[in-house]
Amino acid sequence: MHPPQLVLTRDDLHEVVDYFSARDEFAFDVETSGRDRGVAAVNNVTWMSLATHGAATVIPLGHPNGYELLRKASWRKNKATGERENLPAQFSDPPTQLRPSQVFEALRPLFFSNRTKIAHNATFDLLSIAKYYGGYPPPPYGDTIVAAWLLNENRPLGLKPLTKARYGLDYDHENVGKCVEAHPFGTVANYAWLDAKSTWLLWRHMRPQIDADGLAPIWGLEMDVLDCLLHTQAPGTPVDIAALNSLRDDLRRELVGREAGVYRAAGKVFNLGSTPQKQALLYGPPPEGQGLQPRRFTKTGAPSTDADALGFHKGNPLVDEILGYQELATILHTYVEGYLGDNEGRPSQVFDGRIYPSFAQYGTVTGRFSCRSPNVQNWPRPDTVWGKRIRDLVEPSPGSRLLVADYAQIELRILAHFAGPGRLWQGFWDGMDAHVATAAAVFGVPPEEVTKAMRQVAKGLAFAIIYGAGPGKLADMAGISVAKARGFMRTHEREFPEVYRYKDEILRTVRGRRPQPYLHTLLKRRRRLPDLLSPVAALRSRAERQVVNSHIQGTNADMTKLAMVRFNKTRLPGMQLLLTVHDELAVLCPTEIAEEGAKVLHEAMAGEDMQLLGVPVLTEVKICERWSEAK
DNA sequence: CAATAGAGCGCT
DNA sequence: AAAGCGCTCTATTG
Numbered sequence: 001m002h003p004p005q006l007v008l009t010r011d012d013l014h015e016v017v018d019y020f021s022a023r024d025e026f027a028f029d030v031e032t033s034g035r036d037r038g039v040a041a042v043n044n045v046t047w048m049s050l051a052t053h054g055a056a057t058v059i060p061l062g063h064p065n066g067y068e069l070l071r072k073a074s075w076r077k078n079k080a081t082g083e084r085e086n087l088p089a090q091f092s093d094p095p096t097q098l099r100p101s102q103v104f105e106a107l108r109p110l111f112f113s114n115r116t117k118i119a120h121n122a123t124f125d126l127l128s129i130a131k132y133y134g135g136y137p138p139p140p141y142g143d144t145i146v147a148a149w150l151l152n153e154n155r156p157l158g159l160k161p162l163t164k165a166r167y168g169l170d171y172d173h174e175n176v177g178k179c180v181e182a183h184p185f186g187t188v189a190n191y192a193w194l195d196a197k198s199t200w201l202l203w204r205h206m207r208p209q210i211d212a213d214g215l216a217p218i219w220g221l222e223m224d225v226l227d228c229l230l231h232t233q234a235p236g237t238p239v240d241i242a243a244l245n246s247l248r249d250d251l252r253r254e255l256v257g258r259e260a261g262v263y264r265a266a267g268k269v270f271n272l273g274s275t276p277q278k279q280a281l282l283y284g285p286p287p288e289g290q291g292l293q294p295r296r297f298t299k300t301g302a303p304s305t306d307a308d309a310l311g312f313h314k315g316n317p318l319v320d321e322i323l324g325y326q327e328l329a330t331i332l333h334t335y336v337e338g339y340l341g342d343n344e345g346r347p348s349q350v351f352d353g354r355i356y357p358s359f360a361q362y363g364t365v366t367g368r369f370s371c372r373s374p375n376v377q378n379w380p381r382p383d384t385v386w387g388k389r390i391r392d393l394v395e396p397s398p399g400s401r402l403l404v405a406d407y408a409q410i411e412l413r414i415l416a417h418f419a420g421p422g423r424l425w426q427g428f429w430d431g432m433d434a435h436v437a438t439a440a441a442v443f444g445v446p447p448e449e450v451t452k453a454m455r456q457v458a459k460g461l462a463f464a465i466i467y468g469a470g471p472g473k474l475a476d477m478a479g480i481s482v483a484k485a486r487g488f489m490r491t492h493e494r495e496f497p498e499v500y501r502y503k504d505e506i507l508r509t510v511r512g513r514r515p516q517p518y519l520h521t522l523l524k525r526r527r528r529l530p531d532l533l534s535p536v537a538a539l540r541s542r543a544e545r546q547v548v549n550s551h552i553q554g555t556n557a558d559m560t561k562l563a564m565v566r567f568n569k570t571r572l573p574g575m576q577l578l579l580t581v582h583d584e585l586a587v588l589c590p591t592e593i594a595e596e597g598a599k600v601l602h603e604a605m606a607g608e609d610m611q612l613l614g615v616p617v618l619t620e621v622k623i624c625e626r627w628s629e630a631k
Numbered sequence: 632c633a634a635t636a637g638a639g640c641g642c643t
Numbered sequence: 644a645a646a647g648c649g650c651t652c653t654a655t656t657g
Contacts, residue, residue: 306638378642
């Protein structure tokens with residue numbers, strides 16, 4: 001018979017487990033509470049909901065509110081201090097609920113089995129419950145957000161938008177999931193039940209669609225990636241708190257001085273974070289303003305105050321002071337105070353000496369990962385002073401080393417692969433630096449006579465192809481005139497005809513696909529580009545650039561994801577993947593097996609089975625105590 | 632009050 | 644006419 005839709009007693013729970021035990025796949029969803037509800041490693045799970053063939057149920061495990069709202073939330077000014085005081089809403093008493101330990105113990109046979117565990121953004125739900133088991137449930141998994149993304153990367157991927165689009169069901173006007181403890185018991189019960197139910201419905205619809213669209217192989221890879229992400233994210237990343245605190249002190253001290261320098265040069269105190277105020281001071285007429293000529297404009301037409309625009313006015317004291325200030329301010333605000341939190345409501349992102357970055361395998365349209373809370377994919381480069389100090393915050397335990405590996409010029413190698421035999425291809429087979437080889441061809445000199453400036457032009461040309469940049473951008477990048485840039489681009493086209501044949505060919509193929517234009521990456525990931533047929537020229541051009549870029553960037557993502565999965569299957573005990581930055585992997589490894597571990601990592605990234613391109617795929621693994629050693 | 636947009640900046 | 648991201652701050656809007 002059907003199990004109860006709301007579980008409040010042990011008997012209810014047993015009926016549910018009995019029913020779900022007879023099924024080989026089920027969807028589930030968690031609701032979490034508290035300030036850190038979004039951090040799977042530390043949050044509290046206060047609701048579980050389950051759905052499968054013919055049934056759905058919701059299990060509260062400590063919701064604080066009853067069914068009745070007795071008084072709405074409000075606030076008032078404290079007369080003495082003038083500060084705002086928030087008065088929380090009041091509810092009737094909650095019903096008696098099962099304890100988390102009881103519930104998770106009873107559900108163990110469901111989760112720790114070969115049943116397919118399905119959720120919408122499954123890493124979050126699996127890691128949220130993993131705490132209660134001391135480990136995460138094993139595969140197989142299903143993830144409706146990943147399925148939805150593979151089926152169409154150009155749409156909102158939230159559970160609600162998808163459910164509404166597919167079934168017309170629009171059930172969350174109050175944003176209950178954002179803070180379940182602000183809502184009465186019945187509202188949350190209803191909401192959580194519907195989350196599990198709609199996840200199940202979406203699964204039933206989308207999983208067959210994956211096969212029908214020929215996406216089964218890339219789906220298989222992504223589910224292996226999901227497994228790998230659990231291993232990566234569950235333990236978090238160890239951080240040196242003492243170093244983080246002293247970095248904060250150093251930056252604050254330094255920044256106070258630079259702030260004063262800016263005010264001195266400006267002749268007044270102003271808000272350094274305010275773009276309009278900076279615009280007035282820099283470009284406004286004297287004596288208040290500096291009267292500088294704007295050289296770059298924002299997309300809304302305002303004179304830009306970004307580093308690029310200010311670069312034209314180096315030597316102006318105010319400009320120089322602002323540039324110096326801005327650099328440190330970004331580091332302090334984003335990478336230091338952003339992690340430590342503050343007393344104004346910004347919570348710390350460091351828990352027990354660890355950060356828990358969250359990687360989204362569905363986070364980009366091209367197949368790459370995105371990363372948040374915190375984003376460790378945009379840490380300042382390790383060849384800068386502050387980049388070293390940020391990256392050195394990662395603190396391997398005393399008996400561990402850090403293995404850092406990245407693919408060498410992977411995007412250009414992928415371009416060479418797609419373009420086929422020619423100068424670029426041959427350059428890689430000859431083991432040459434790709435930019436030197438390009439410069440030699442474009443400037444018509446032997447490789448040993450290629451200068452720094454010539455190599456810089458070649459580098460710009462590579463970007464121009466991969467991103468679709470025009471002569472203006474190349475000129476900016478290489479520090480040459482637009483006329484010269486145009487000339488180099490023509491020469492490049494003559495010397496590397498196969499590259500341009502490839503661009504034409506892929507564009508033609510993709511444009512011709514129906515019902516809408518899409519491309520295939522190396523591992524048959526799809527990227528749909530409907531704008532390729534747009535009547536608007538600007539949109540069409542942009543889509544044409546995206547074709548080439550997504551083909552290359554998406555193939556890079558395929559390879560990195562495959563390497564991660566290979567690593568996850570071959571890693572030695574004690575090794576932990578820490579992070580992935582598009583063409584780079586960083587791994588923690590016990591010191592006594594560091595050499596062996598480096599080989600495993602190397603093999604996963606660039607072994608025989610990873611030679612998927614027509615040109616060699618190379619990677620170098622560095623073994624370090626701290627990241628700054630990795631250059 | 633909260634939510635959103637714009638500018639800016641960090642990364643590959 | 645430069646591809647893909649996330650975070651912080653300010654200013655504006657609801």
